[in-house]
Amino acid sequence: MGKTGLLVLLVIWARVGAENGKQLNVLLILADDGGFEMGAYRNKICQTPNLDALAKNSLIFNNAYTSVSSCSPSRSALLTGMPAHQNGMYGLHQAENHFDSFTNVKSLPNILRENGIRTGIIGKKHVGPKSTYRFDYEQTEENNSILQVGRNITLIKLLAREFLNNSTDKPFFLYVAFHDPHRCGHTHPEYGQFCQRFGNGDVGMGLIPDWRPIYYQWDELELPYYIPDTEAARREVANQYTTISRLDQGVGLILEELEKSGHADDTLVIYSSDNGTPFPNGRTNLYDSGIAEPMFISSPLHKERHNQVTYSLTSLLDIVPTVLDWFNITEESNEINSKKLTGKSLLPLLVKEPENTTNEAIFASHNLHEVTMYYPMRMIRTHRYKLIHNLNYQAPFPIDQDFYLSPTFQDILNRTRNKENLYWFKTLRQYYNRPEWELYDLKHDPVELNNLAGKSDYKDIMQELEKRLSEWQNATSDPWICSPHSVLENKGDYAHNPQCMPLYNT
Amino acid sequence: MGKTGLLVLLVIWARVGAENGKQLNVLLILADDGGFEMGAYRNKICQTPNLDALAKNSLIFNNAYTSVSSCSPSRSALLTGMPAHQNGMYGLHQAENHFDSFTNVKSLPNILRENGIRTGIIGKKHVGPKSTYRFDYEQTEENNSILQVGRNITLIKLLAREFLNNSTDKPFFLYVAFHDPHRCGHTHPEYGQFCQRFGNGDVGMGLIPDWRPIYYQWDELELPYYIPDTEAARREVANQYTTISRLDQGVGLILEELEKSGHADDTLVIYSSDNGTPFPNGRTNLYDSGIAEPMFISSPLHKERHNQVTYSLTSLLDIVPTVLDWFNITEESNEINSKKLTGKSLLPLLVKEPENTTNEAIFASHNLHEVTMYYPMRMIRTHRYKLIHNLNYQAPFPIDQDFYLSPTFQDILNRTRNKENLYWFKTLRQYYNRPEWELYDLKHDPVELNNLAGKSDYKDIMQELEKRLSEWQNATSDPWICSPHSVLENKGDYAHNPQCMPLYNT
Numbered sequence A, B: 001m002g003k004t005g006l007l008v009l010l011v012i013w014a015r016v017g018a019e020n021g022k023q024l025n026v027l028l029i030l031a032d033d034g035g036f037e038m039g040a041y042r043n044k045i046c047q048t049p050n051l052d053a054l055a056k057n058s059l060i061f062n063n064a065y066t067s068v069s070s071c072s073p074s075r076s077a078l079l080t081g082m083p084a085h086q087n088g089m090y091g092l093h094q095a096e097n098h099f100d101s102f103t104n105v106k107s108l109p110n111i112l113r114e115n116g117i118r119t120g121i122i123g124k125k126h127v128g129p130k131s132t133y134r135f136d137y138e139q140t141e142e143n144n145s146i147l148q149v150g151r152n153i154t155l156i157k158l159l160a161r162e163f164l165n166n167s168t169d170k171p172f173f174l175y176v177a178f179h180d181p182h183r184c185g186h187t188h189p190e191y192g193q194f195c196q197r198f199g200n201g202d203v204g205m206g207l208i209p210d211w212r213p214i215y216y217q218w219d220e221l222e223l224p225y226y227i228p229d230t231e232a233a234r235r236e237v238a239n240q241y242t243t244i245s246r247l248d249q250g251v252g253l254i255l256e257e258l259e260k261s262g263h264a265d266d267t268l269v270i271y272s273s274d275n276g277t278p279f280p281n282g283r284t285n286l287y288d289s290g291i292a293e294p295m296f297i298s299s300p301l302h303k304e305r306h307n308q309v310t311y312s313l314t315s316l317l318d319i320v321p322t323v324l325d326w327f328n329i330t331e332e333s334n335e336i337n338s339k340k341l342t343g344k345s346l347l348p349l350l351v352k353e354p355e356n357t358t359n360e361a362i363f364a365s366h367n368l369h370e371v372t373m374y375y376p377m378r379m380i381r382t383h384r385y386k387l388i389h390n391l392n393y394q395a396p397f398p399i400d401q402d403f404y405l406s407p408t409f410q411d412i413l414n415r416t417r418n419k420e421n422l423y424w425f426k427t428l429r430q431y432y433n434r435p436e437w438e439l440y441d442l443k444h445d446p447v448e449l450n451n452l453a454g455k456s457d458y459k460d461i462m463q464e465l466e467k468r469l470s471e472w473q474n475a476t477s478d479p480w481i482c483s484p485h486s487v488l489e490n491k492g493d494y495a496h497n498p499q500c501m502p503l504y505n506t
């Protein structure tokens, strides 16, 4: 399908709602640090009947990626369509980190509200400032306990009911941001590493009436390649799975509320997660294990591809264009901060797989996570190759407070100190010390171990990827575009002629 | 004088104003990137009659230091009494950097306003958020051209007059923050590297009626040791001196307005600068050339030490306690963010030099400048020694957009590339590449070239300084207290038992 074809399709799409005079809505469901622990993604152990049912009514994305594997930056990108380096959320929002998006950034809830759509958020917000991300209905960590509003699925169900039963005629955008299956060993160790005991009815754990916990044996799991095959890690994964059962049943409850409200037939449902799982090589990394995300899009208006898989490269940066497209809002999506959004609507995928995906690419951009964790990276990924530019490569890769305390990481530390086998696919030293450039051939090296950067056979490929990455950085006003060996000059004499000027600092 | 003596003195002080029923005010004058280019600090070339006259009526500080050599962080520390890592302003405030202090930080203007004191700012603000730094009267870059409100001394005079002639009976705090002698080659090259032509009456330069520019010969200057002795650098310093003439005459105009308003006899006048001069080894560095600041305090109530010099180690963090002391406000100064301010009132110094200064120390804390310039450093300086901890020492020291374009730095780059003599006291490679720890004996090595860190003879000194530095980091809630080789754990199980836990990342 050519560009014209796409455009025509978009126009038809947009008119579906308008011509029928039918209300069109969006329900966006986000997991926190969730991965592929579900049947729909061929995990045979972790039981997720509700997510699997949603997948059956969805287009299933096999190549969806976050643009940054860190909570607040990812959520800011999800809600603005702009990577974190463009929207200003360079790291975590909470406490001493206190990163914020720019005040002049237009976010999805603000755009939608201006277009007469009722907006709601239930669960984890984790972005700011408030004026930039304002929902009509907010039940978040800002006015609730995050444990309650993010993990108590009975409460989440009731809040969703409250929002959905609001009697206005306006179309709605409801964003349900679960805190599950995020770790909580760091802040609430009493509930277990993954808060897997929170609300399970045991003494002191409280009771979530709607949750039927599912428990797993640590020696009966399928570990992804990037988690060490140790008892410590396996016990953690077993607990993560139990928490997934709460998430999964929560998703079921929300979808039931949607059905009961009478809006199952006119609501686009999107499910995804903000970043990689909190295991080594996962969250805060731009390896596939850090950025690949589950994604389902279920449209009641287009069932052609329900239960089919798309292999098209997709970014969470595509969510804003997709939602705006669904609501037929074109004006705001074109120009924010005088730069066009780089994402694309995913609605055409619901109809037909693109014919030629050869040139597809997705991009990612990490800056900090905690404010002490400066490790900016830029990445381009095609179907075949990935190029990562580590900008602070001279320093060791940083470890966050949460992950540091995990039994999995403590086990890696202890085994390294004792010179024992890690049962891991890399060493801690490898993990800490990264070269400036990493180039991987994902076809032959999906686990990203064999760095091809600098090899003469890959010179052309690398050049081409570098060029595309730099173009994306330019298109998204990346302050780091000249880092780490040049200084960006773009004011005064260089206002109309921005340049990277060399530091000779190698 | 013991602690009791100090306390008694403070109480007497506080009552001077109260008992007389006399209005006490403060005028704080700040230069932007200003140094010691004035007669009062024995520069025999640069002509500064107004600053010299102020010095004659002041206690002259010979050991005053900023707590961070970067504009917004320094101003935030100046106005909160908390180092940047504690108040949240980790880097520059403007544009894409968009650092802010925490919203719950209490700033000097907010505390003073709550205590019935009228507050005003004229010139460069460069801190945020607005609610944290709110003055009753604001004429800043937020509602004016920074060139006008920060460099047009005629306008600044008229604004000061407007503020001073306000007919309320309230005591006042007026903060005049000149933008001179900051560089402007980076943003407004048409006015010259130091904006030395702005308002000089030449074609297209505008005219500042009150300014009589003083011009200098580049080959007739006294260069500080840290500026290369090259024509390129000397021409810059000559221009910097010309801009100093505008600053100096501006200070004269402000003091004249104070006199005319009838408040010369009841107003404490403080003069200083926010950070080191914008030359290599200066701004953004914690070497003395980056942090030593001019400071005069002129009290009309205590003339004992006018035109005397104090050698007591003084920090810009002492300004908040000093001003609160002057206004006899004790409550707010004791506890902010549940931590006491670490600074001290300087008023006792106006009466008498302390008898024992052996244990005096000042501290500094740099995090970023531009958001791409992550180079956190922590420093303690006693009379004899300085210890610097470079936390991102593996990466090269970063260069900002402004300084990069300066002829002085361009000359260093060119000469380095061409392997020519730099006529500088270090090499560019030395400047970029710094060890994790730097320890200097300032008595024998005032230019900080001979690093004693790790030398066995200095083991005890280093341990003692490390301990004191770490205690200060703890007392000021430093998020970087465990960096770069440990992770701070202070939540959950560690909430009442914070620990630095090892990464084994070396």
Ligand SMILES: [Ca+2]
Pocket: A032, A033, A070, A071, A182, A274, A275
């Ligand atoms: Ca997350």
Ligand SMILES: [Ca+2]
Pocket: B032, B033, B070, B071, B182, B274, B275
């Ligand atoms: Ca400055």
Ligand SMILES: [Mg+2]
Pocket: A071, A072
């Ligand atoms: Mg998080």
Ligand SMILES: [Mg+2]
Pocket: B071, B072
């Ligand atoms: Mg500045």
